[in-house]
Amino acid sequence: MRPPLVLLLAVGLALLVVSLLVTVTIGPADLSVAEVARAVGGHLGLPVADVSRLHDAIVWDLRLPRVLTAAAVGAGLAVSGAVMQSLTRNPLADPYLLGLSSGASLGAVAVLVVGVAVLLPVAAFAGALAALVATLTLARTSGTLTPSRAVLAGLAVSQLAAAGTSFVIFWSATGDSYREILSWLMGSLAGATWSSVAIAGGGLVVVGSVLVAAATRLDAFAFGDTSAAALGIAVDRTRWTLMTLVALLTGAMVAVSGAIGFVGLILPHAVSVVTGPAHRRLLPVAAVTGAVFLVWADTLARTVFDPRELPVGIVTALIGVPVFAVLLRRGRGTAWS
Template identity: 55%
Template structure:
């Protein structure tokens, strides 16, 4: 791999990953995810066991009754379970977005926020909180899509090449970051400012089943779309000109997949805030297991991202209990050294 990006030779070699290994990765990853969710829900001030978690989940799904007290039942079902599931969904979604963008833009440093989606969400959130005009989730979603529309407009005006799409995203990110800083600095409410800054670094506290259902539905639809374009993404490993020669509609594919990743990122940001490094690091780690074939890579990356963020969120809410650490702080502390290691191994292999 050259510069962290799959070469044509690697893209072809990725198809040699055997079906038994693929089945093992998927089955093992799914089992690890389910076990991680069950164990993560038990961690906290209240003493809860894994059988308690299964009992409560089964009772709420209509497969029996739970003998736990209403308080413990509420802790599991209304507090910890939605948060843990949303962490899994966000981890999977951000990792998938990073995988698609790194292949589509042929940039190993691309991640879900390279198009300025998160910073666009933040501006509307800040303005909405300050004026009381829009809710947190709705404001973040609208802001994210507005930011992406600006990126598309800039890149189309300049000529929609891969480099110009990335540069347009950087420009939009800087613009919305400046607007966010201005609004936060001029806010007179210290508590409100603290809440916004905490959200900027990612927070899964206070989420409910509504956010879980919305994000899960968006993730499912977007993952299906990305898997349907798996072979097309493989063709991009040869470059855009080669992909076009192979019959790929480069412009249409880029718009469809960029819109898909922007929609998914907007939904996740609107519920959990801006969580970085998941979409940057996890795709590189997954490629080391599966190769660069996207039909195998995308599901494994989603499972890896889900498991990763479940444990990151568990660490964030318990390491300084009763105080909570923003999830984005923990992902950065883990992600930066991991990414340096990825770059070092990539350089050694090139």
């Protein structure tokens, strides 16, 4: 018997709140959870004791935006991955399947090499949307738009955008810009600000809510297009509407974090072991789990080799590969086989 959804969400949200408070304290500055709570409370207008200006700035201007961005990005990628796996009926699908990360990378690198990093989120988001349009246009050239054609078109667009990114780096990047580009391409939350929180959090709330509300229709896709149509689902319209929403959500996440791998691929499978395949349970629990996971992964990335910082994508890959191997072993005889 599986745990009730309310219990899973209650435990997950409690872990998330604790994780946010604790990870903000981790770092060179000697902070306590109480100080973090007072600093946050002070900015929210609550009657709390004062915190030193230095500690308040560390909490409010540096660490809190970063952990909140990590939580939003982790949740968004986990939800996007679960939806893509359902829509394509492919257990290896992830949020970047339609070439979104490569398109975002091309847009981001283009602005980094010309020294206007302030436009990076806009350029990355525009690149992701351009990749989506190119993928869907290419997939439609041969007739009916099917998941298989979309995946193949996405691979082609991804390779083209990756080649463009490599060319821009080879032709233009030097010195500090090369290091900045490399860090972003591997996934990094080092530059997170309250604007990053607004972009990632806003995308998660607006688009993520629509995807969670579509849980029943996503369940219908598990039995194939014919069965979904028999249940009254407008298969093509629903699939491409949801894929477009996934692209928008993924684009918002990639715009502030770079391409962080394995979160959208592994977490939906890991969470489904506890929740089962029903999307009304899977999606919200995956969102909370993804948030907790990426908050701690980013904390490891910035502290393990202090004062040097790893791109968080390296940490998620180091954790994701062994977990993937375990899930693959457990999944023999199922869709994984």
